[in-house]
Amino acid sequence: MSSAIVQMQELRCHFGSGDALLAAVDGVNLEIEAGEVLGLVGESGSDKSTLGRIIAGLQPRSAGELIIGGEAMPRHYNRRQFKTMSTQIQMVFQDSYASLNPRMTILASLQEPLWSQGVDAAAARAKACYWLERVGLPQSAGERYPHELSGGQRQRIGIARAFIAEPKLVICDEPVSALDVSVQAQIINLLQELQTEHNTAMLFIAHDLAVVRFLATRTAVMYLGEIVELGATPHLFEGPRHPYTAKLLAAHLDGVIKERKLAPAIRGQSAGHKAPLASDSGCRFAPRCAMAEPACSANPPWLRPTKVATMAACHRLADVEILKLRK
Structure with a gap:
């Protein structure tokens, strides 16, 4: 039996139709392990x-298996399935204001997940008051509305709202990128x-790769909808095996990953400038990779074990490993 909270198998999300299927x-x-x-x-x-x-459960998938808590989930949830899923998975969003109902007080917003679980009013209020204090806010904040709080305070509420229902998994989507630098460290430490x-x-x-390096047990690197490298965070940061990972780290963590022959400069447009088609073949990073050879554009790579206990999807993985050994 797997100890994973979430299992994804050939998960796909495509938009459009025909030759324009993105x-x-x-x-x-x-x-994702417990x-x-x-x-x-x-x-x-x-x-x-x-x-x-x-x-x-906020975006339906096109294909593949999604297993949550040992239960295979359908592409579109019905009311019962969404309620079951939401008791196990909660989300902290980047935009703390948009994630809260502007017409509900903070205290009511915190109690809402508990009401959906059938918690009685008195117990829900007591727990909401506890969580206000737990995330560093005064009881008086509970009577306010989202627009009356600062961005950092609203994000603390978003975190409390995610944890209050005692889920098995919390998804944090860029939770500090919209906050002032002075507040970011406080939120990261709270999480x-x-x-x-x-x-x-x-x-x-x-x-922010520095934050991920500080927090994460494992790290997955994603490029144009595909996982290109995966492994324990110390191994991946200290010995990246995919050319994209190496240059991503070099660009963001000056002094951690030095410029090497292993990781020539990324060429061409960034990932956000070209949406891949479902009909595309080969490695999606090949047009920007200085290590690419003809086979890279013809056949898709797959995740393979590396010599540092990570996995990387690169046709030239053997060459990368040799270059690493020769350093």
Whole structure:
């Protein structure tokens, strides 16, 4: 029996039809284990958020299997299935204002997930008051409306609302990117405390690789809807095996990954400028990869084990490994 909270098998999310069928998420095979923090990184346009929304039941998938808590989920949830899923999975959004009902007080917003679970009014109110204090806000904040709070305060409410229902998995979609730098560290520390305290699995989607390195147990690298590298965070950050991962780290973590022959500069447009078609063949990174050869554009690569206990989807993985050994 798997200990995974979520299992994805050949997960796909396509938009459009015919020759113009766009592949937002394409063939993702991934598991999220109980109690782990899985970081998901990649450029804008890699559709990291789309994958998170599929898991949370906010975006239907086109194909593939999604298994949550051992139960295979349909492509479109009915009311019962969505309620079952929402008790196990909650989400913290980037836009803290849009994620809260502007017509509900903060206290009511915190109680809403408990009401849906059948918790009585008195117990729900007591728990909401506890969570206000747990995320560092005064009781008086409960009587306010979202527009009366700062961005950092609203995000604390979003975090409390996600954890209050005691889910098995919390999906954090760029939870600090819209906040002031002075507030970001406080929110990250709060998330780490709550995840450790409740042993809740977490999918942490972010652009900030330093934050992912700090929080994540494992890290998955996504490029144009596909997972190109996956493994324990220390191994992946210290010894990236996919050319895209190496340059992504070099670009964002100056001094952590040095410029090497292994990782020539990324060429061409960023991931967000070209939506891949479902009919495309070969490696999607090949047009921007200085290591690419003709076979890279002809056949899609697959995730294979590396010598550092990670997995990478690269036709030239053997050459990359040799270059690493020769350093």
